[in-house]
Amino acid sequence: MDYSAVDVFGVAPLAPLAGILLFWFIQLLFIESLKYGLSKIWENHKALCRFSNFMGIFFQALAHALGYTLTGIGVAEFSLSVSEGRVVPKKEKKGFPEWLANLFLSVGPFFVPPLIIFCIVAFMPDMLSVRPLEGFTFSENLISFGSLLSQFGFKFLAFLVNLDLFNPFHLGFLLLFLIVGLGIRPSYIGEENRRIGMLHDLSMIKRSLIKHPVYLLIGFVSLYILSYISLFLNIPIYVIVLSFFGWLSVISIVALLFAHFIVGLIWISDRLPSYKRFIPFSSLVLFYIIIRAVFSSLSLPYQYTVPLLLSPVVSLVSSFILLRIETNKLKSTKIMRQLENLSNLEGKDEGEGGDTTQR
Amino acid sequence: MREKEEILLKDEHIEKILTPHPLSFMGLQSLWIFYLLWGFLLWWISSFSQYAYIFNNWLVLLAVWWGIVLFAGVVASLTAIRWRFFFMYLAILSLGTVLCWYFGWLFDAGSLKTFILLYSLCISALIALVVYAYVRSHKYIITNLRIIFKGGILKKRERTLRYDKVTDVDGSQGILGQIFDFGTIIPITQSGFGLGTDQSFAAGGVEAKGKKLGLFGLAGGGKEVTTPRARSYYELHGVYPYRDVRRLIEELVQGHVIIPYQKEQVDIQREQLELQKEMKELLEMQKRLKED
Numbered sequence: 126m127d128y129s130a131v132d133v134f135g136v137a138p139l140a141p142l143a144g145i146l147l148f149w150f151i152q153l154l155f156i157e158s159l160k161y162g163l164s165k166i167w168e169n170h171k172a173l174c175r176f177s178n179f180m181g182i183f184f185q186a187l188a189h190a191l192g193y194t195l196t197g198i199g200v201a202e203f204s205l206s207v208s209e210g211r212v213v214p215k216k217e218k219k220g221f222p223e224w225l226a227n228l229f230l231s232v233g234p235f236f237v238p239p240l241i242i243f244c245i246v247a248f249m250p251d252m253l254s255v256r257p258l259e260g261f262t263f264s265e266n267l268i269s270f271g272s273l274l275s276q277f278g279f280k281f282l283a284f285l286v287n288l289d290l291f292n293p294f295h296l297g298f299l300l301l302f303l304i305v306g307l308g309i310r311p312s313y314i315g316e317e318n319r320r321i322g323m324l325h326d327l328s329m330i331k332r333s334l335i336k337h338p339v340y341l342l343i344g345f346v347s348l349y350i351l352s353y354i355s356l357f358l359n360i361p362i363y364v365i366v367l368s369f370f371g372w373l374s375v376i377s378i379v380a381l382l383f384a385h386f387i388v389g390l391i392w393i394s395d396r397l398p399s400y401k402r403f404i405p406f407s408s409l410v411l412f413y414i415i416i417r418a419v420f421s422s423l424s425l426p427y428q429y430t431v432p433l434l435l436s437p438v439v440s441l442v443s444s445f446i447l448l449r450i451e452t453n454k455l456k457s458t459k460i461m462r463q464l465e466n467l468s469n470l471e472g473k474d475e476g477e478g479g480d481t482t483q484r
Numbered sequence: 485m486r487e488k489e490e491i492l493l494k495d496e497h498i499e500k501i502l503t504p505h506p507l508s509f510m511g512l513q514s515l516w517i518f519y520l521l522w523g524f525l526l527w528w529i530s531s532f533s534q535y536a537y538i539f540n541n542w543l544v545l546l547a548v549w550w551g552i553v554l555f556a557g558v559v560a561s562l563t564a565i566r567w568r569f570f571f572m573y574l575a576i577l578s579l580g581t582v583l584c585w586y587f588g589w590l591f592d593a594g595s596l597k598t599f600i601l602l603y604s605l606c607i608s609a610l611i612a613l614v615v616y617a618y619v620r621s622h623k624y625i626i627t628n629l630r631i632i633f634k635g636g637i638l639k640k641r642e643r644t645l646r647y648d649k650v651t652d653v654d655g656s657q658g659i660l661g662q663i664f665d666f667g668t669i670i671p672i673t674q675s676g677f678g679l680g681t682d683q684s685f686a687a688g689g690v691e692a693k694g695k696k697l698g699l700f701g702l703a704g705g706g707k708e709v710t711t712p713r714a715r716s717y718y719e720l721h722g723v724y725p726y727r728d729v730r731r732l733i734e735e736l737v738q739g740h741v742i743i744p745y746q747k748e749q750v751d752i753q754r755e756q757l758e759l760q761k762e763m764k765e766l767l768e769m770q771k772r773l774k775e776d
Contacts, residue, residue: 171665172663172664172665175662175663176663179659179662179663205659206659206662207659207662207663208662291532292528292532292533293524293525293528
């Protein structure tokens with residue numbers, strides 16, 4: 126096969142980076158969407174929103190502290206509160222260490238929380254046995270990156286759907302997963318003066334990157350060198366190393382989806398009257414127990430997967446139906462429709478009357 | 485209502501009646517939460533996990549049950565510097581073991597694990613009830629003249645604090661407090677009520693023994709820091725909503741401080757003095773004009 130030298134040596138190393146960027150942007154969009162969801166439930170669930178914010182600040186401070194530690198700056202003070210985190214460097218270091226530490230601060234919070242999940246998942250048998258495809262060109266490298274991502278993604282999803290919620294350790298893992306989803310970035314909901322969103326994150330990253338273009342160039346050169354080493358030794362280490370960040374993004378996206386589901390159920394619960402507000406969550410638990418018990422007693426296949434996937438669907442659908450019935454009740458009654466027509470007519474009359482007066 | 489009227493003085497009215505937030509006693513709550521979780525976890529591990537076969541021996545099951553609970557008791561006691569938690573867990577375990585032996589379930593691992601689960605449920609429910617009663621026994625009545633602290637399940641305690649005696653107001657909020665919007669406010673008085681001390685002590689010993697000579701030396705040192713601290717009955721422990729209550733207390737204390745009033749008096753006197761000076765000057769001018 127003929128390969129273009131420009132493609133192999135110039136563009137191909139950029140393929141995994143493009144992949145990382147794509148998944149990271151998806152992650153950013155999900156984070157924004159979750160913040161919106163949290164802002165919708167803030168009034169009735171301030172404690173949950175504050176907790177989510179605290180976890181975000183905790184992960185951010187953790188990434189910051191990690192940056193200072195790895196660059197040799199050290200941490201002199203580490204304090205956390207629900208609204209802010211404080212990480213004070215031990216010594217003043219300018220140049221590359223400072224730049225790297227700042228990069229950790231701006232990019233780290235997106236990858237540190239899923240890293241915790243990854244550390245747990247990595248111990249599962251066969252989880253990390255992935256087979257990278259051989260790649261020399263941009264498109265081949267992109268396919269290789271995608272293949273690694275899909276291999277890990279499928280294994281990770283298979284692990285998730287095989288969680289047995291009757292097992293306290295699995296239940297604990299799911300709670301941790303939810304916490305990670307809720308706290309990937311601080312939401313600052315309820316704090317009017319600190320609305321930090323996706324654009325703020327992007328501008329912060331841009332600022333820290335372009336502050337020292339030489340270091341950025343060094344970073345790119347290092348990546349190219351790694352890709353050339355990988356190419357000449359014919360070991361796909363470059364794609365594997367960069368795929369790791371893609372894996373973390375996949376974990377984040379799934380965790381964010383799970384957090385979306387929970388926030389969505391809370392949102393529905395808030396709109397239901399009296400005791401019915403407990404139905405979305407109680408039905409979720411109840412359906413899981415029933416389906417799980419049926420599958421276990423009949424020794425049916427997929428006894429962990431089916432209840433885990435079916436119960437949220439059933440709960441969500443039944444909650445939506447309930448919400449529709451409850452909130453549309455008045456609109457559908459005959460008397461209400463008559464009243465609506467009447468008020469429309471009155472409105473018309475008043476409008477005409479108003480015009481006459483003006484005239 | 486009648487009780488409230490009885491405690492009120494002339495021209496006194498109630499601003500707020502507060503009780504602590506249940507989560508503000510998380511240390512005490514964790515006693516029963518841990519016991520419940522551990523009982524459930526041990527039952528699950530010994531019945532359904534891949535390590536269940538280890539617990540087929542009743543002695544192993546009993547040893548693990550005792551070991552972890554006692555270890556938690558030591559940790560809780562060291563954290564709170566109160567050995568009563570350790571002895572409480574010891575008493576619970578002893579009672580459970582005696583009951584198990586009395587009913588003949590001790591030497592059968594199957595019965596023992598079921599007993600541990602049910603016993604943990606009952607005991608943790610009992611501890612939770614006691615903790616709830618303890619939390620609810622606290623009552624803080626904030627009036628326009630004073631704060632009345634009341635509490636105690638068996639032994640009733642009461643303390644009254646007038647705002648003019650408060651020199652300092654200390655407030656603190658933990659992470660749970662920040663999340664659920666509760667916090668602790670300690671009014672510190674001139675007599676030092678509301679203050680405690682943190683003590684640390686370090687000691688080291690050296691011993692050198694020759695054939696005939698024995699030498700032993702000991703060096704030590706201590707540190708003491710005065711810090712706002714009071715029993716939960718004598719502080720506004722875990723009050724909700726923290727910011728509003730703190731503001732109310734600050735305003736009431738400020739309203740009873742005598743200094744602003746004195747300052748106002750001094751200002752009035754100063755104005756009078758200046759007026760007198762001006763009048764004196766005017767009179768002198770008038771006198772001079774007459775003489776001319």
